[in-house]
Amino acid sequence: MDAPRxxxxxxxxxxxxxxxxxRWILGVLVLGLLGTVTELVLLEHYEQPLQFVPLILIVxxxxxxxxxxxxxxxxxxxxxxxxxxxxxxxxxxxxxAHFHGSAEYQLELNPDMSNWELVEKVLRAKAPPLLAPxxxxxxxxxxxxYVFSDSRYRRSEMK
Numbered sequence: 001m002d003a004p005r006x007x008x009x010x011x012x013x014x015x016x017x018x019x020x021x022x023r024w025i026l027g028v029l030v031l032g033l034l035g036t037v038t039e040l041v042l043l044e045h046y047e048q049p050l051q052f053v054p055l056i057l058i059v060x061x062x063x064x065x066x067x068x069x070x071x072x073x074x075x076x077x078x079x080x081x082x083x084x085x086x087x088x089x090x091x092x093x094x095x096x097a098h099f100h101g102s103a104e105y106q107l108e109l110n111p112d113m114s115n116w117e118l119v120e121k122v123l124r125a126k127a128p129p130l131l132a133p134x135x136x137x138x139x140x141x142x143x144x145x146y147v148f149s150d151s152r153y154r155r156s157e158m159k
Contacts, residue, residue, distance in 0.1 A: 022146055032135070037058045040058075050097060054136055057087055064076065065080065084140045085140065087137070087140025088141065092137065095131065
């Protein structure tokens with residue numbers, strides 16, 4: 001007959017699962033960063049100064065994630081939090097920028113359209129794609145999930 005496992009083993013198994021999940025989150029985040037930067041470069045998303053924001057943030061994310069991977073200290077965790085927070089902000093800002101860019105273009109084509117027609121045209125526009133900056137938001141949230149799932153983070157916040 002099997003003896004019941006000690007509670008420490010259950011806690012250890014749970015911690016192992018969380019660490020495995022964190023590695024998967026990090027892997028998905030890195031793949032997302034690489035895919036996004038590749039797409040942005042191929043689309044030449046650097047013609048205007050505002051278009052450099054996602055490229056710069058991706059470079060910063062790779063740098064701070066590398067730092068966090070090597071050091072795993074409070075400063076590197078905080079840097080990841082800041083950069084990922086900027087990703088979330090950039091996602092929302094990008095949607096607004098894409099909306100304005102598309103609305104400008106649609107109004108050049110037909111300055112007499114109503115507000116509702118304009119919104120409908122912008123929502124259906126292929127360029128710039130209105131929800132494409134949402135990828136930055138998703139990557140930022142993944143990065144924050146990676147940081148906040150760290151047991152060392154939870155312990156340092158309790159002190």
